[in-house]
Amino acid sequence: MVRRARRLSAADRSALELWLLTRMGVAVVATAAAAVLVRGNLQEPFLDRWTQWDVDLLIEIARFGYEGDPSEGPDPGLPAFFPGFPLLLRAVHVVVPDWRIAALLISLVAGAVAMVALARLGDHEGPPGTGVRAVAALLLSPMAVFLFAGYSEALFLACALPAWLLARQGRWELAALCGLAAGLVRITGLFLAVALVVLFLTRRPIAWRKLPHLAVPFLGPAGYLAYQWWRTGDMRAWQTAQERGWGRSLVPPWESFQTTWHSAFGLDNDFTVAFRVELVAAAIGVLLTGWLLARRRWAESTYLGLQLAALLGSAFYLSIGRATLLWWPLWLAIGVLGVRRPRTYLALLALSVPLLVLQVVTFTSGGWTG
Numbered sequence: 001m002v003r004r005a006r007r008l009s010a011a012d013r014s015a016l017e018l019w020l021l022t023r024m025g026v027a028v029v030a031t032a033a034a035a036v037l038v039r040g041n042l043q044e045p046f047l048d049r050w051t052q053w054d055v056d057l058l059i060e061i062a063r064f065g066y067e068g069d070p071s072e073g074p075d076p077g078l079p080a081f082f083p084g085f086p087l088l089l090r091a092v093h094v095v096v097p098d099w100r101i102a103a104l105l106i107s108l109v110a111g112a113v114a115m116v117a118l119a120r121l122g123d124h125e126g127p128p129g130t131g132v133r134a135v136a137a138l139l140l141s142p143m144a145v146f147l148f149a150g151y152s153e154a155l156f157l158a159c160a161l162p163a164w165l166l167a168r169q170g171r172w173e174l175a176a177l178c179g180l181a182a183g184l185v186r187i188t189g190l191f192l193a194v195a196l197v198v199l200f201l202t203r204r205p206i207a208w209r210k211l212p213h214l215a216v217p218f219l220g221p222a223g224y225l226a227y228q229w230w231r232t233g234d235m236r237a238w239q240t241a242q243e244r245g246w247g248r249s250l251v252p253p254w255e256s257f258q259t260t261w262h263s264a265f266g267l268d269n270d271f272t273v274a275f276r277v278e279l280v281a282a283a284i285g286v287l288l289t290g291w292l293l294a295r296r297r298w299a300e301s302t303y304l305g306l307q308l309a310a311l312l313g314s315a316f317y318l319s320i321g322r323a324t325l326l327w328w329p330l331w332l333a334i335g336v337l338g339v340r341r342p343r344t345y346l347a348l349l350a351l352s353v354p355l356l357v358l359q360v361v362t363f364t365s366g367g368w369t370g
Helices: 004-005 010-036 054-064 084-093 099-125 131-140 141-150 154-168 172-183 188-202 208-231 237-246 253-265 272-294 298-313 320-326 328-340 342-364
Strands: none
Touching: 010 154, 010 298, 010 342, 054 084, 054 099, 054 237, 084 099, 084 141, 099 131, 099 141, 099 154, 099 298, 099 328, 131 328, 131 342, 141 154, 141 320, 141 328, 154 172, 154 188, 154 272, 154 320, 154 328, 172 208, 188 208, 188 298, 208 237, 237 320, 253 298, 272 298, 272 320, 272 328, 298 320, 298 328, 328 342
8 A cells, every 4th residue: 555655646536625615615605604694405414415316316226227226117307317326325234324425425535546647647648747636626616516425426537548548659468457437437438439449540650450449438338328228128228218307308409409598598597597607508519629639639529519419409408507517628727728828727717716605505405406
């Protein structure tokens, strides 16, 4: 253990320190909000306030499988969640009896791995100091509340970021294994698998003998979709779950935009602000993809572009804001900004932190935050 600890660089240690400090800060904000505010379910126990929305569903899958809680009947939306997080949660539960704590621990450990990988990726691709600044930007972003909660984003990043870093280093065998793990956690792993192929084909020289390894990351999504087909008899089981559980059918992107715009500015309800956040996140994604294309970052633009194609072609914008957590080209670009224009970078963080605090309070009070 001592030898392994010594292998951590100064940037690695800084990334871990930022991870732990921001997690402590989120916990303090959530506790303080419960002490001074009376809103939603803020008066419930701490663990219950962090077991909201998708966390409940992931725990349900871990406990009962995709048929759901027998006492409540089948939930048609459960197959929308990939099995990686529930399987790991079930394993951790063997040691940690409380499902809520087990879910938080997975995100805590996975997030630490992800932040070290992001720091290393930043320093590999940008000027010195990029990595730590990218980590800080991500952890202080408004949607970073989901990296604390028992959601699948931290676990996905813990698999996908090492996959990308290893691929950038030309270590395709290990990159493929990490990509396989990512593909078991979220459908985003499929987009990562395609992007890895693009990255492989755009590197010079091309190591053709390693090309077969790039089939491995596709096995996770393919295996899960095949399992759901076998279980339900529906070849489109994942998409059906999206439609029946979440109302997310495929429509032309202009229809999706019109529906979301009307929900954001034509209505006044509990989801109005959330839909405005979705529109902002979508705009950031489109601009970022265009910027990556202009810089001929073909692999990164593939990863972002495929996500946006799926998200913007849904019946309405949903969870695009949360998806920004998975857009490491965004955080690396902000990390580079921090090195080259530190004042602009600090101003951006100063704007982001209050929004993060608001998101923490909203999430722990039971409100929809993405």
